[in-house]
Amino acid sequence: MQSQAKPTDPQAETAAHDFVYRKLRSRIIWGEIAPGESLTLRGIGKEYSVSMTPAREAVRRLAAEGALSISASGRVSTPVLSNERIEELAALRALIEVELASRALPRAHMALIDRLQAINHNMTEIVQNRDAVGYIRANLEFHRALYLRAQAPAMLALIETVWLQMGPTMRALYTRLQRSEAPHYHRLIIAALKAGDEPGLRLAVRSDVTQGLKMLAG
Amino acid sequence: MQSQAKPTDPQAETAAHDFVYRKLRSRIIWGEIAPGESLTLRGIGKEYSVSMTPAREAVRRLAAEGALSISASGRVSTPVLSNERIEELAALRALIEVELASRALPRAHMALIDRLQAINHNMTEIVQNRDAVGYIRANLEFHRALYLRAQAPAMLALIETVWLQMGPTMRALYTRLQRSEAPHYHRLIIAALKAGDEPGLRLAVRSDVTQGLKMLAG
DNA sequence: CGTTGCTTTTTGTGATCACAAGCGTGCTAT
DNA sequence: ATAGCACGCTTGTGATCACAAAAAGCAACG
Secondary structure, X not given: OOOOOOXXXXXXXXXXXXXXXXXXXXXXXXXXXXXXXXEOHHHHHHHOOOOHHHHHHHHHHHHHOOOOEEOOOOOEEOOOOOHHHXXXXXXXXXXXXXXXXXXXXXXXXXXXXXXXXXXXXXHHHHHHOOOHHHHHHHHHHHHHHHHHOOOOHHHHHHHHHHHHHHHHHHHHHHHHHOOOOXXXXXXXXXXXXXXXXXXXXXXXHHHHHHHHHHHHXX | OOOOOOOOOOOOOOOHHHHHHHHHHHHHHOOOOOOOOEEOHHHHHHHOOOOHXXXXXXXXXXXXXXXXXXXOOOOEEOOOOOHHHHHHHHHHHHHHHHHHHHHHHHHOXXXXXXXXXXXXXXXXXXXXXXXHHHHHHHHHHHHHHHHHXXXXXHHHHHHHHXXXXXXXXXXXXXXXXXXXXXXXXXXXHHHHHHHOOHHHHHHHHHHHHHHHHHHHHO
16 A cells, blocks of 8 residues: 555645654764764665655755765765864864854843853763763754854854764764863853953854864874 | 666766756856746756656755755745845855965965956956856856865855855846946955965955945945 | 635655666685 | 675666645636
């Protein structure tokens, strides 16, 4: 029995390809998939109970965002980043995130600062549990919460594609590193926000973003 | 008679979906399609003699890059940008292109400067012919030639997606504007390159990129 | 004359299939 | 024992179809 097309909704709940896209995207951006790990369309389809068609569309979309790489023969895998590429992506993060933070600063209310502090507090616990995925997840949540205040959707979308590209590599980096404490630059960010200190905020964000890179080079 | 699959090559020449993607991408980035213009999968397929499948994949890829927007019901059209979004995209151009130019500077040979001058010279002719598409095309060629020297593929890829998003709107802007001369900031860029003047180069690029925006606001 | 209702057409979505290339495995020959 | 080759399985690609929803065209009514 082939029930053809979507049995119930068109894309009211969310289309199948979009559902698969979101699921995969989360796994990638949170570093749940190792760099260079390969995926198959049929495998993805089976995992989410859809046919190859929506799986293919989700994969194409992610590939367009740099979250997946497709070989010449069409094989799908998470990208393995060279050191040069990591440096570039970190530079992009520094460039764009500093701008976002700067734009968010005048709009930062107390509620935002409270939320950032709460997230940051959670991170100290996560770190003690040696939970790399949880760490990345909370870290992104921290940055996203801040940048949302910038009211700059295009910039936010762009920086998220950069995060996406770094996802698998970040996980490899963090598990190798085993941090012992929450990022202390986050506290500098919060302090600068409280003080309304723009230069300090820019520096703190830039430092936080490029800090991981130094460990890689060292 | 259904000849199923690709009759000759797998993706040796380039897969059908990739072919369609490239064609559409060119048309969009050069401003050959007006903002808000709508496309259909069957129409695209017919235009390039392929079925809906590769057309759909090309469209998804372009949508992921922001070159096309897809309505809640799945309808495909070129995006209509709000003024706020244009300002954001221009800010992103300024941010990233200044960085790219800066990285290209130490690598800029005489051959590059000659090429930039040649492109710029062509633009004066194109302007007199009132050829908006040709203008955008040459302008992008100018910038791309410069940024290629930066040896920063991730940054270049990112900025190209920004250009893509602005494509249709740029055309609307330039036809409305009817420039009378080639962009004079290009000459400042070339001069700064020759002199090895980094601050001057950064300022010239930033001015060139944000100049179009001012006309919009005025 | 405009508006509301229904019917027809258009359009995107997802499943399925045939096909070809990739890739690995195991066998054979030297 | 190792190198080369052939076979089979895996995997991506593209065409086609059935379906549902949205859009457009059309008619009848206020």
